[in-house]
Amino acid sequence: MDATLAALADPTRRKVIDLLRDGPRPAGELAQAVQMSAPALSRHLRVLRAGGLVQAEAGGADARLRLYTLRQEPFTALQAWLDQVQAFWAEQLGSFKDHVERGR
Numbered sequence: 001m002d003a004t005l006a007a008l009a010d011p012t013r014r015k016v017i018d019l020l021r022d023g024p025r026p027a028g029e030l031a032q033a034v035q036m037s038a039p040a041l042s043r044h045l046r047v048l049r050a051g052g053l054v055q056a057e058a059g060g061a062d063a064r065l066r067l068y069t070l071r072q073e074p075f076t077a078l079q080a081w082l083d084q085v086q087a088f089w090a091e092q093l094g095s096f097k098d099h100v101e102r103g104r
Helices: 002-008 011-020 027-033 038-050 072-102
Strands: 054-059 062-070
Touching (some): 027 038, 038 054
């Protein structure tokens, strides 16, 4: 999960994730959408791939074209962790509410 959070720490990478939620896209299209050069975006895509958040696949007839897609697994793991944190705080706030109401 550390790699997931590290990859999501950058706003450009979060924008790429948001763009890929609409479906697979080639790197060039992603670079245009985030107004970044292809080499600069390539570094961000490398971090996203290393974190397991995206994958690149051959896109159609041109074997050089790579389509980037989201991978579900790291987001599922992140959501499970966030659910645990939320459950902790819900319990804490519930206990505090009970304490305040008993004091009335």
